[in-house]
Amino acid sequence: MKRTRAALAAVVGSLLILLGGVAPLSSASAASLVEVPDFGSNPGGLRMHVYAPDSLPDNPAVVVAMHGCGGSGPGFFQSSEFASLADRHGFVVVYPSATKQTAMGTCFDVWSDASKRRGGGSDPASIVSMAEYAQQRYGGDPQRTFVTGSSSGGMETNALLALYPDVFRAGTVFMGVPFNCFANEADFPPWTSKCVNGSMHRTPQEWGDAVRQAYPGYSGERPRVQLWHGTGDTLVPFQLLEEQVKQWTNVFGLGQTPTSTDQPQPSWNRQRFAGPDGTVRVEAISVSGAGHSLPMGGMAAAAVEFFGLSGGPS
Numbered sequence: 407m408k409r410t411r412a413a414l415a416a417v418v419g420s421l422l423i424l425l426g427g428v429a430p431l432s433s434a435s436a437a438s439l440v441e442v443p444d445f446g447s448n449p450g451g452l453r454m455h456v457y458a459p460d461s462l463p464d465n466p467a468v469v470v471a472m473h474g475c476g477g478s479g480p481g482f483f484q485s486s487e488f489a490s491l492a493d494r495h496g497f498v499v500v501y502p503s504a505t506k507q508t509a510m511g512t513c514f515d516v517w518s519d520a521s522k523r524r525g526g527g528s529d530p531a532s533i534v535s536m537a538e539y540a541q542q543r544y545g546g547d548p549q550r551t552f553v554t555g556s557s558s559g560g561m562e563t564n565a566l567l568a569l570y571p572d573v574f575r576a577g578t579v580f581m582g583v584p585f586n587c588f589a590n591e592a593d594f595p596p597w598t599s600k601c602v603n604g605s606m607h608r609t610p611q612e613w614g615d616a617v618r619q620a621y622p623g624y625s626g627e628r629p630r631v632q633l634w635h636g637t638g639d640t641l642v643p644f645q646l647l648e649e650q651v652k653q654w655t656n657v658f659g660l661g662q663t664p665t666s667t668d669q670p671q672p673s674w675n676r677q678r679f680a681g682p683d684g685t686v687r688v689e690a691i692s693v694s695g696a697g698h699s700l701p702m703g704g705m706a707a708a709a710v711e712f713f714g715l716s717g718g719p720s
Protein backbone atom coordinates (compact mmCIF):
# COMPACT_ATOMS: atom_id res chain seq x y z
CA MET A 407 0.00 0.00 0.00
CA LYS A 408 1.39 3.37 -0.99
CA ARG A 409 1.37 6.23 1.48
CA THR A 410 2.45 9.82 1.20
CA ARG A 411 5.07 11.11 3.56
CA ALA A 412 2.62 13.68 4.85
CA ALA A 413 0.10 11.06 5.80
CA LEU A 414 2.78 9.02 7.52
CA ALA A 415 3.99 12.01 9.52
CA ALA A 416 0.46 12.56 10.81
CA VAL A 417 0.26 9.10 12.33
CA VAL A 418 3.88 8.17 13.00
CA GLY A 419 3.55 8.75 16.75
CA SER A 420 0.80 6.20 17.10
CA LEU A 421 2.59 3.79 14.79
CA LEU A 422 5.69 3.85 16.98
CA ILE A 423 3.56 2.94 19.97
CA LEU A 424 2.02 0.04 18.06
CA LEU A 425 5.41 -1.09 16.79
CA GLY A 426 6.58 -1.27 20.38
CA GLY A 427 4.24 -4.20 20.91
CA VAL A 428 1.67 -2.74 23.31
CA ALA A 429 -0.30 -5.35 25.26
CA PRO A 430 -1.86 -5.62 28.72
CA LEU A 431 0.63 -4.84 31.49
CA SER A 432 2.26 -7.78 33.22
CA SER A 433 1.65 -8.28 36.92
CA ALA A 434 4.15 -7.04 39.47
CA SER A 435 6.75 -9.37 40.94
CA ALA A 436 9.42 -9.22 43.63
CA ALA A 437 11.99 -9.95 40.92
CA SER A 438 13.09 -7.03 38.78
CA LEU A 439 14.42 -6.25 35.34
CA VAL A 440 18.22 -5.96 35.36
CA GLU A 441 20.47 -4.39 32.73
CA VAL A 442 23.56 -6.38 31.72
CA PRO A 443 26.18 -3.94 30.40
CA ASP A 444 28.75 -6.57 29.41
CA PHE A 445 27.29 -9.78 28.01
CA GLY A 446 29.97 -10.68 25.47
CA SER A 447 30.47 -9.91 21.80
CA ASN A 448 28.16 -7.07 20.77
CA PRO A 449 28.80 -6.05 17.14
CA GLY A 450 25.31 -4.57 16.88
CA GLY A 451 25.83 -2.25 19.86
CA LEU A 452 22.60 -3.42 21.49
CA ARG A 453 21.53 -3.09 25.13
CA MET A 454 20.50 -6.12 27.17
CA HIS A 455 18.04 -6.47 30.03
CA VAL A 456 17.13 -9.75 31.69
CA TYR A 457 14.30 -10.86 33.93
CA ALA A 458 14.81 -13.92 36.13
CA PRO A 459 12.06 -14.95 38.55
CA ASP A 460 13.03 -15.29 42.20
CA SER A 461 12.42 -19.03 42.01
CA LEU A 462 13.98 -20.83 39.06
CA PRO A 463 14.23 -24.56 38.43
CA ASP A 464 17.51 -26.19 37.52
CA ASN A 465 18.39 -25.67 33.87
CA PRO A 466 15.57 -23.21 33.15
CA ALA A 467 14.43 -22.36 29.65
CA VAL A 468 15.51 -19.02 28.15
CA VAL A 469 13.16 -16.84 26.07
CA VAL A 470 14.50 -13.86 24.07
CA ALA A 471 11.67 -11.31 23.62
CA MET A 472 12.13 -8.37 21.23
CA HIS A 473 10.25 -5.10 20.86
CA GLY A 474 9.13 -3.31 17.71
CA CYS A 475 10.47 -0.12 16.15
CA GLY A 476 10.42 2.83 18.52
CA GLY A 477 10.30 0.53 21.54
CA SER A 478 12.87 -0.80 24.00
CA GLY A 479 13.59 -3.88 26.05
CA PRO A 480 12.26 -2.32 29.28
CA GLY A 481 9.20 -1.10 27.38
CA PHE A 482 8.47 -4.58 26.05
CA PHE A 483 8.99 -5.97 29.55
CA GLN A 484 6.26 -3.63 30.81
CA SER A 485 3.83 -3.96 27.90
CA SER A 486 3.92 -7.70 27.20
CA GLU A 487 2.99 -10.69 29.33
CA PHE A 488 6.24 -12.66 29.12
CA ALA A 489 7.54 -11.65 32.57
CA SER A 490 4.36 -12.75 34.37
CA LEU A 491 4.47 -16.01 32.40
CA ALA A 492 8.11 -16.45 33.46
CA ASP A 493 7.00 -16.13 37.08
CA ARG A 494 4.33 -18.75 36.53
CA HIS A 495 6.36 -21.27 34.55
CA GLY A 496 9.92 -20.65 35.72
CA PHE A 497 11.99 -19.41 32.77
CA VAL A 498 14.39 -16.53 32.10
CA VAL A 499 13.46 -13.70 29.70
CA VAL A 500 16.08 -11.68 27.80
CA TYR A 501 14.94 -8.28 26.49
CA PRO A 502 17.28 -6.79 23.86
CA SER A 503 17.01 -3.08 22.97
CA ALA A 504 17.65 -2.00 19.40
CA THR A 505 19.93 0.97 18.74
CA LYS A 506 19.79 1.32 14.93
CA GLN A 507 18.16 4.66 14.12
CA THR A 508 15.72 4.57 11.20
CA ALA A 509 12.82 6.67 10.00
CA MET A 510 10.62 4.44 12.18
CA GLY A 511 12.74 4.93 15.31
CA THR A 512 15.20 2.44 16.74
CA CYS A 513 14.74 -0.91 14.95
CA PHE A 514 16.54 -4.26 14.85
CA ASP A 515 18.77 -4.67 11.81
CA VAL A 516 17.31 -7.10 9.24
CA TRP A 517 18.45 -5.27 6.10
CA SER A 518 22.26 -5.14 6.12
CA ASP A 519 24.46 -7.81 4.54
CA ALA A 520 25.90 -8.53 7.99
CA SER A 521 22.44 -9.28 9.38
CA LYS A 522 21.80 -11.88 6.67
CA ARG A 523 24.95 -13.99 7.17
CA ARG A 524 25.65 -16.38 10.00
CA GLY A 525 28.55 -14.90 11.94
CA GLY A 526 28.24 -11.75 9.86
CA GLY A 527 27.86 -9.57 12.92
CA SER A 528 25.31 -6.82 13.56
CA ASP A 529 22.22 -7.38 15.70
CA PRO A 530 21.73 -11.15 15.22
CA ALA A 531 25.21 -11.91 16.57
CA SER A 532 24.65 -9.62 19.56
CA ILE A 533 21.37 -11.35 20.42
CA VAL A 534 23.02 -14.77 20.27
CA SER A 535 25.60 -13.44 22.76
CA MET A 536 22.75 -12.45 25.06
CA ALA A 537 21.17 -15.90 24.85
CA GLU A 538 24.51 -17.54 25.61
CA TYR A 539 25.09 -15.19 28.55
CA ALA A 540 21.70 -16.14 30.02
CA GLN A 541 22.49 -19.83 29.59
CA GLN A 542 25.78 -19.40 31.45
CA ARG A 543 24.57 -17.00 34.16
CA TYR A 544 21.38 -18.88 35.07
CA GLY A 545 22.28 -22.41 34.00
CA GLY A 546 19.83 -22.07 31.14
CA ASP A 547 19.11 -25.11 28.99
CA PRO A 548 20.62 -24.74 25.48
CA GLN A 549 18.00 -27.21 24.24
CA ARG A 550 15.21 -24.96 25.53
CA THR A 551 16.23 -21.55 24.28
CA PHE A 552 13.53 -19.72 22.31
CA VAL A 553 12.98 -16.39 20.57
CA THR A 554 9.98 -14.17 19.95
CA GLY A 555 9.32 -10.61 18.84
CA SER A 556 6.80 -8.04 17.66
CA SER A 557 7.07 -6.23 14.29
CA SER A 558 10.77 -5.31 14.02
CA GLY A 559 11.40 -7.88 16.75
CA GLY A 560 9.36 -10.42 14.80
CA MET A 561 11.41 -9.74 11.70
CA GLU A 562 14.56 -10.28 13.74
CA THR A 563 13.08 -13.51 15.08
CA ASN A 564 12.83 -14.88 11.54
CA ALA A 565 16.45 -13.84 10.93
CA LEU A 566 17.69 -15.60 14.06
CA LEU A 567 15.80 -18.78 13.20
CA ALA A 568 17.39 -18.76 9.75
CA LEU A 569 20.92 -17.86 10.83
CA TYR A 570 21.18 -19.74 14.13
CA PRO A 571 18.96 -22.85 13.95
CA ASP A 572 21.37 -24.56 16.34
CA VAL A 573 20.82 -21.91 19.04
CA PHE A 574 17.03 -21.52 19.11
CA ARG A 575 14.64 -24.44 19.54
CA ALA A 576 11.57 -22.58 18.29
CA GLY A 577 10.37 -19.06 17.57
CA THR A 578 7.16 -17.04 17.59
CA VAL A 579 6.82 -14.15 15.15
CA PHE A 580 4.25 -11.38 15.62
CA MET A 581 3.67 -9.20 12.53
CA GLY A 582 6.90 -10.12 10.79
CA VAL A 583 8.20 -10.52 7.26
CA PRO A 584 10.12 -13.43 5.71
CA PHE A 585 13.85 -13.67 6.25
CA ASN A 586 15.81 -11.71 3.60
CA CYS A 587 12.75 -9.72 2.53
CA PHE A 588 14.49 -6.32 2.72
CA ALA A 589 17.03 -5.57 -0.01
CA ASN A 590 18.93 -2.97 2.02
CA GLU A 591 18.43 -0.11 4.50
CA ALA A 592 16.72 2.09 1.90
CA ASP A 593 14.12 -0.66 1.46
CA PHE A 594 13.19 -0.68 5.16
CA PRO A 595 10.85 2.34 5.63
CA PRO A 596 7.33 1.16 4.74
CA TRP A 597 6.51 4.07 2.43
CA THR A 598 9.40 3.16 0.09
CA SER A 599 9.79 -0.57 0.75
CA LYS A 600 9.40 -3.24 -1.90
CA CYS A 601 9.17 -5.75 0.94
CA VAL A 602 6.48 -4.05 3.00
CA ASN A 603 4.15 -2.80 0.28
CA GLY A 604 1.66 -5.65 0.06
CA SER A 605 2.96 -7.01 -3.23
CA MET A 606 6.02 -9.07 -2.26
CA HIS A 607 5.45 -12.47 -3.83
CA ARG A 608 8.06 -15.20 -4.16
CA THR A 609 7.78 -18.93 -4.58
CA PRO A 610 8.18 -21.24 -1.59
CA GLN A 611 11.42 -22.48 -3.15
CA GLU A 612 12.83 -18.95 -3.43
CA TRP A 613 11.96 -18.12 0.16
CA GLY A 614 13.28 -21.44 1.40
CA ASP A 615 16.53 -21.02 -0.50
CA ALA A 616 17.11 -17.71 1.31
CA VAL A 617 17.07 -19.57 4.64
CA ARG A 618 19.26 -22.42 3.42
CA GLN A 619 21.82 -20.00 2.01
CA ALA A 620 22.05 -18.20 5.37
CA TYR A 621 23.80 -21.23 6.90
CA PRO A 622 25.10 -23.35 4.01
CA GLY A 623 25.57 -27.00 4.77
CA TYR A 624 23.45 -27.03 7.93
CA SER A 625 21.75 -30.43 8.24
CA GLY A 626 20.55 -30.39 11.84
CA GLU A 627 17.04 -30.00 13.16
CA ARG A 628 15.32 -26.73 12.30
CA PRO A 629 13.46 -24.70 14.93
CA ARG A 630 9.68 -24.86 14.88
CA VAL A 631 7.94 -21.61 13.90
CA GLN A 632 4.71 -19.95 15.02
CA LEU A 633 3.51 -16.96 12.97
CA TRP A 634 0.88 -14.35 13.96
CA HIS A 635 -0.64 -11.55 11.89
CA GLY A 636 -3.72 -9.32 12.05
CA THR A 637 -5.97 -9.34 9.00
CA GLY A 638 -6.39 -5.56 9.33
CA ASP A 639 -2.68 -4.74 9.49
CA THR A 640 -1.89 -2.00 6.98
CA LEU A 641 1.66 -1.19 8.13
CA VAL A 642 3.04 -4.71 7.64
CA PRO A 643 0.37 -6.12 5.32
CA PHE A 644 -1.40 -9.36 6.18
CA GLN A 645 -0.28 -10.85 2.85
CA LEU A 646 3.22 -11.22 4.29
CA LEU A 647 1.94 -13.93 6.62
CA GLU A 648 1.41 -16.13 3.56
CA GLU A 649 4.95 -15.39 2.37
CA GLN A 650 6.35 -16.46 5.74
CA VAL A 651 4.30 -19.65 5.60
CA LYS A 652 5.74 -20.36 2.15
CA GLN A 653 9.26 -19.86 3.48
CA TRP A 654 9.11 -22.06 6.53
CA THR A 655 7.00 -24.87 5.09
CA ASN A 656 9.50 -25.11 2.26
CA VAL A 657 12.42 -25.20 4.71
CA PHE A 658 10.73 -28.16 6.41
CA GLY A 659 9.87 -29.84 3.11
CA LEU A 660 6.14 -29.46 3.74
CA GLY A 661 3.33 -28.62 1.33
CA GLN A 662 1.24 -25.47 1.34
CA THR A 663 -1.94 -27.23 2.50
CA PRO A 664 -2.33 -27.24 6.30
CA THR A 665 -2.66 -30.59 8.02
CA SER A 666 -5.23 -29.12 10.42
CA THR A 667 -7.15 -25.90 11.07
CA ASP A 668 -8.99 -24.65 14.15
CA GLN A 669 -9.95 -21.58 16.19
CA PRO A 670 -8.22 -21.49 19.60
CA GLN A 671 -10.21 -18.28 20.25
CA PRO A 672 -13.13 -16.84 18.24
CA SER A 673 -10.92 -14.32 16.38
CA TRP A 674 -7.90 -16.63 15.98
CA ASN A 675 -7.85 -18.78 12.85
CA ARG A 676 -5.02 -21.27 13.06
CA GLN A 677 -3.41 -23.36 10.34
CA ARG A 678 -0.97 -26.09 11.36
CA PHE A 679 1.58 -27.81 9.17
CA ALA A 680 2.85 -31.09 10.58
CA GLY A 681 5.62 -33.38 9.41
CA PRO A 682 5.28 -37.10 8.70
CA ASP A 683 5.80 -37.84 12.41
CA GLY A 684 2.83 -35.64 13.33
CA THR A 685 4.93 -32.89 14.92
CA VAL A 686 3.68 -29.41 14.08
CA ARG A 687 6.59 -27.59 12.47
CA VAL A 688 4.84 -24.42 11.31
CA GLU A 689 1.77 -22.76 12.80
CA ALA A 690 0.11 -19.66 11.32
CA ILE A 691 -2.54 -17.71 13.22
CA SER A 692 -4.62 -15.01 11.54
CA VAL A 693 -6.24 -12.59 13.99
CA SER A 694 -9.51 -11.33 12.49
CA GLY A 695 -9.75 -7.54 12.32
CA ALA A 696 -6.54 -6.89 14.26
CA GLY A 697 -4.24 -4.14 13.08
CA HIS A 698 -0.56 -3.61 13.82
CA SER A 699 -1.05 -4.26 17.53
CA LEU A 700 0.18 -7.76 18.39
CA PRO A 701 0.72 -9.44 20.78
CA MET A 702 -2.60 -8.83 22.47
CA GLY A 703 -3.92 -10.51 25.61
CA GLY A 704 -3.38 -14.26 25.71
CA MET A 705 -1.03 -14.38 22.73
CA ALA A 706 2.18 -14.49 24.76
CA ALA A 707 0.68 -17.41 26.69
CA ALA A 708 -0.05 -19.17 23.39
CA ALA A 709 3.57 -18.59 22.35
CA VAL A 710 4.86 -20.03 25.63
CA GLU A 711 2.57 -23.03 25.14
CA PHE A 712 3.97 -23.49 21.60
CA PHE A 713 7.45 -23.54 23.14
CA GLY A 714 6.29 -26.32 25.45
CA LEU A 715 6.93 -24.29 28.61
CA SER A 716 3.44 -24.21 30.08
CA GLY A 717 2.68 -27.90 30.32
CA GLY A 718 -0.03 -27.60 27.65
CA PRO A 719 -0.05 -29.04 24.13
CA SER A 720 2.62 -27.80 21.73
